[in-house]
Amino acid sequence: MATIAQVALFAGVSTATVSRALNKPDVVDEKTKAKVREAVDALGYRPNQVARGLASRSSRTVGVVINRFDSAYYGQMMQGAEKGLRSVGYKTIAESTCEHADGERAAWNSLLDRQCEAIILHADALSDDELRELYKARRNTVLMNRYHPDFADRCVYLDNIKGGQLAGEYLLSKGHRSIATITGPSSYYEARDRLTGLRQSLANAGIELDPALVEEGNFRDDMGFTCMNRLIDSGKTLSAVFCQSDEMAAGALDACRQRGVRVPEDISVLGFDGLDLAYHLTPKLTTVRQPLREIGEAAGLLAYAVATKSTDHSDIKRIFAAEVVERSSVRDLNDGS
Amino acid sequence: MATIAQVALFAGVSTATVSRALNKPDVVDEKTKAKVREAVDALGYRPNQVARGLASRSSRTVGVVINRFDSAYYGQMMQGAEKGLRSVGYKTIAESTCEHADGERAAWNSLLDRQCEAIILHADALSDDELRELYKARRNTVLMNRYHPDFADRCVYLDNIKGGQLAGEYLLSKGHRSIATITGPSSYYEARDRLTGLRQSLANAGIELDPALVEEGNFRDDMGFTCMNRLIDSGKTLSAVFCQSDEMAAGALDACRQRGVRVPEDISVLGFDGLDLAYHLTPKLTTVRQPLREIGEAAGLLAYAVATKSTDHSDIKRIFAAEVVERSSVRDLNDGS
DNA sequence: AGGGTTGATGTAAGCGTTTACATATGCCTA
DNA sequence: TAGGCATATGTAAACGCTTACATCAACCCT
Known part of the structure; x- marks a missing residue:
């Protein structure tokens, strides 16, 4: 519950220095870092990720909207997506929609309101036309196990x-x-x-x-x-x-x-x-x-690429083969x- | 992407008034509310929930840490928990741990860093002793389908x-x-x-x-x-x-x-x-x-009660019967x- | 010795909200 | 008509961080 200000006070430095010591260690002096470390340990400081997100305008969060969790089909994709996201330090905020177009839309919106940097959508109910609208409004949506001709590069799916x-x-x-x-x-x-x-x-x-x-x-x-x-x-x-x-x-x-x-x-x-x-x-x-887990994981990785605006995500597999x-x-x- | 400041400018009022018009409609004049509504519509304003959370120090989010998503057993509880949370306007941020004590601990910590107001833990790997430590550190943890004698009132489980x-x-x-x-x-x-x-x-x-x-x-x-x-x-x-x-x-x-x-x-x-x-x-x-879905849902509701520090949650069922x-x-x- | 680099730190302005407090207006009452 | 009270709004200080910019000291070069 300690704040960065308290750590700074304890360490006898400014909050900016504490922040730098934690986030870009190479630009701060070794001795200073030691003082900061000490203060952090003494106070049990843990950065508030919400505040960090607000300040740096990056929430490191992606939303997953999915029909339901209690079936193996969705569960596997969910597992894959969360795993992929976790592997790059992103959090997954998940919402189920019970196969309802209104639910899918509402979830999409509210996840965006939560500053998710990308949305992984397993859209069952939304029509292609509606998806196109969504995509036009915010281009950070990834379609999981669904193909849409208008934004094929944002789709991860089975052939x-x-x-x-x-x-x-x-x-x-x-x-x-x-x-x-x-x-x-x-x-x-x-x-x-x-x-x-x-x-x-x-x-x-x-x-x-x-x-x-x-x-x-x-x-x-x-x-x-x-x-x-x-x-x-x-x-x-x-x-x-x-x-x-x-x-x-x-x-x-x-x-x-x-x-x-x-x-x-x-x-x-x-x-x-x-x-x-x-x-x-x-x-x-x-x-x-x-390969549902793999499809989910790829969707997670693609969402990450979208979130970080990395231009090249040619290394992410998007079309999967059945066996x-x-x-x-x-x-x-x-x-x- | 409009901010509250832009809405305020557009409507010719202060940001405080916009905030109030949106959050406590009964204290602002009807005409003012109309102006605000107009501005909101014109600009397509949607409040940034992260900023709102920071300012009001309530994230309206709870974390779920669970073994895995891709099995019906966990999936049902997850479904129930998310449903319960969604019904009270809370978001679910979920993390899987692959049945690893380190994973469970790490997830618990990082979800707290994300300002989750409560954590629903389906702990498989963590021992009773460790759970007791966690609970002592932060009393906002709910155990899903596990019983721990030291904090029975935070457990939802099957008899x-x-x-x-x-x-x-x-x-x-x-x-x-x-x-x-x-x-x-x-x-x-x-x-x-x-x-x-x-x-x-x-x-x-x-x-x-x-x-x-x-x-x-x-x-x-x-x-x-x-x-x-x-x-x-x-x-x-x-x-x-x-x-x-x-x-x-x-x-x-x-x-x-x-x-x-x-x-x-x-x-x-x-x-x-x-x-x-x-x-x-x-x-x-x-x-x-x-009744795994019901157990999950009750866990969601209990987590909500914990998050909102509601003292009386005697209406939430905590012990479930098999059939x-x-x-x-x-x-x-x-x-x- | 003066000017230019470089490296380490501090200052303070955000990020987009909420909210305590202050202010202003109108109305009622004595 | 002054005082008091509601009601409606504005002002500005948080919330806990990040980061552009300013500052300062130490060092190097000519």
């Missing part, structure tokens, strides 16, 4: 098209030809991209994705359940279904179990995300993993032949 | 003894008599308490817990796997095992599957925590749920008789 391709190629490589998919909402570009990627990979193999085999879900497990049931009811032959999220895959697995279809013997199921959840499912889910984590929910059809 | 009892009583009610348990590390009071509770409930039914049937795990799934194997290998008869975490239960389920013991036909498995994970396991795991969430991993032995 979803490649992710979809990877899913398709993997299934193809295991001998699957009749492939179904349960997508996310078509209003999400992630969902569209993954579908596009899947289509492309099939097309490369001369296969067209049967429209009757694509069900639109919402990334959540109950829709995985519903869509899988629809797929089964359709009576179409299908050997594999690619779910655009692990949660939907979990629902799909439940549906299969209830209907007596065995996974992977009768139908193979491939997930997407690579959450811990996938590991705990039965059968253990083969899935396309997004398949092979477990036991996809059958290798080549084996049996 | 783990009752939780253990509940587990025992539930198993008993389903007709189980040979009960095994896989505990957390005995260095954790939670683990000891849950075990105590289990013992008590069995004792009430005239049963003594067989020491050979208690395995010490570490709350994580690999140890659940290992311990379950040991239990099976022991050759002892047991009809149910109570795992002190859902993760360990997941591991235990895996072990059973590998060894060909059916759950719940051959052995029943009861979890603890009530994470989403439990729902996705096969069979769906019956578990003793801790069993019934699913399909525990067999009802009464049925078959």
Whole structure:
């Protein structure tokens, strides 16, 4: 609770000298520094970072606005972002929005009011147009795991098209030809991209994705359940279904179990995300993993670069690639032949 | 980026009046307020919360130090805490520590330097003695889901003894008599308490817990796997095992599957925590749920009370009760008789 | 010896607010 | 009409730092 003035008094120097001794040690005399150190220790002085921020107009803080904390998906990105920021001495002030556009806007504003030097936004609800407005108003926003064409250099994201391709190629490589998919909402570009990627990979193999085999879900497990049931009811032959999220895959697995279809013997199921959840499912889910922690960390680093106005941040990775984590929910059809 | 001085100039009043118009509207004239409002709108003025905090010496911020964000367990508490804090207009500045005592101490200090008015600590690594020191130094710390006898009124936590009892009583009610348990590390009071509770409930039914049937795990799934194997290998008869975490239960389920013991036909498995994970396991795991979001929210509210030095916070719930969430991993032995 | 460097420190003006205190105006009452 | 009291506003001093600028001493060079 001691102030810099008290330290200065104790050490018999001016506050400016104390400040310099602490912040730019090379410009102050060794003996003076010793006196200051002594005073600091004696008084248990710790600089008030808020005052420091006000005076130096740099809060060393960035805001994170995120849908929610209590899901592994967001949690991993949050973890990565905070880690990245912490590694450069920045603090993370976090706000959840419960998937509400008003919440996202309000959080963005109030974090700026707190003098956050940059904002990491995981915007689910805000439209591209609104994001453009925000970005115009204050150019210090970083989009985490979302791509926006107008400020691509402020986006850290997964290449979803490649992710979809990877899913398709993997299934193809295991001998699957009749492939179904349960997508996310078509209003999400992630969902569209993954579908596009899947289509492309099939097309490369001369296969067209049967429209009757694509069900639109919402990334959540109950829709995985519903869509899988629809797929089964359709009576179409299908050997594999690619779910655009692990949660939907979990629902799909439940549906299969209830209907007596065995996974992977009768139908193979491939997930997407690579959450811990996938590991705990039965059968253990083969899935396309997004490197969420890495994406979060990169977003943190990019936010730091933005905050410090460092012009060159070409060293920060912004586009990430998915990878398949092979477990036991996809059958290798080549084996049996 | 407008400052209060510019607003004052624009409105033709003093900065003090602008400040009052914004913060205590009832003491300023209606016409003046209108002028101020106009100026605020015209200039797009938004008060600098950092400066405001410095001047009024209240940052309206509390710090949360937590092990990590990327697990459902911590995520839920984090979600609750942030929600509680947000509901009273406070910001959450969060730091993860990766289960490291140094990290917890460093985070605690640096958050205080940032003028957090209270700290919510989920301390895993810090010992009771160290916590006592911290608390002595600054009495504005709240312990989230941890109990410390020396400052019980600053703790929000689950009644783990009752939780253990509940587990025992539930198993008993389903007709189980040979009960095994896989505990957390005995260095954790939670683990000891849950075990105590289990013992008590069995004792009430005239049963003594067989020491050979208690395995010490570490709350994580690999140890659940290992311990379950040991239990099976022991050759002892047991009809149910109570795992002190859902993760360990997941591991235990895996072990059973590998060894060909059916759950719940051959052995029943009861979890603890009530994470989403439990729902996705096969069979769906019956578990003793801790209300983690509620605990987090209460911690947030208590932190607020501490921050505002409100003397009476008897309305804030501090001790929470677990509840069993019934699913399909525990067999009802009464049925078959 | 005088002028120019260099290095170390002090002085004081911010940073953008809040707030105690002073001042001014109008109104009521005796 | 003077005194007292509200009410509304302004003045200026904080809050705890940083930092541009001024100052001063010591040293070096010609």
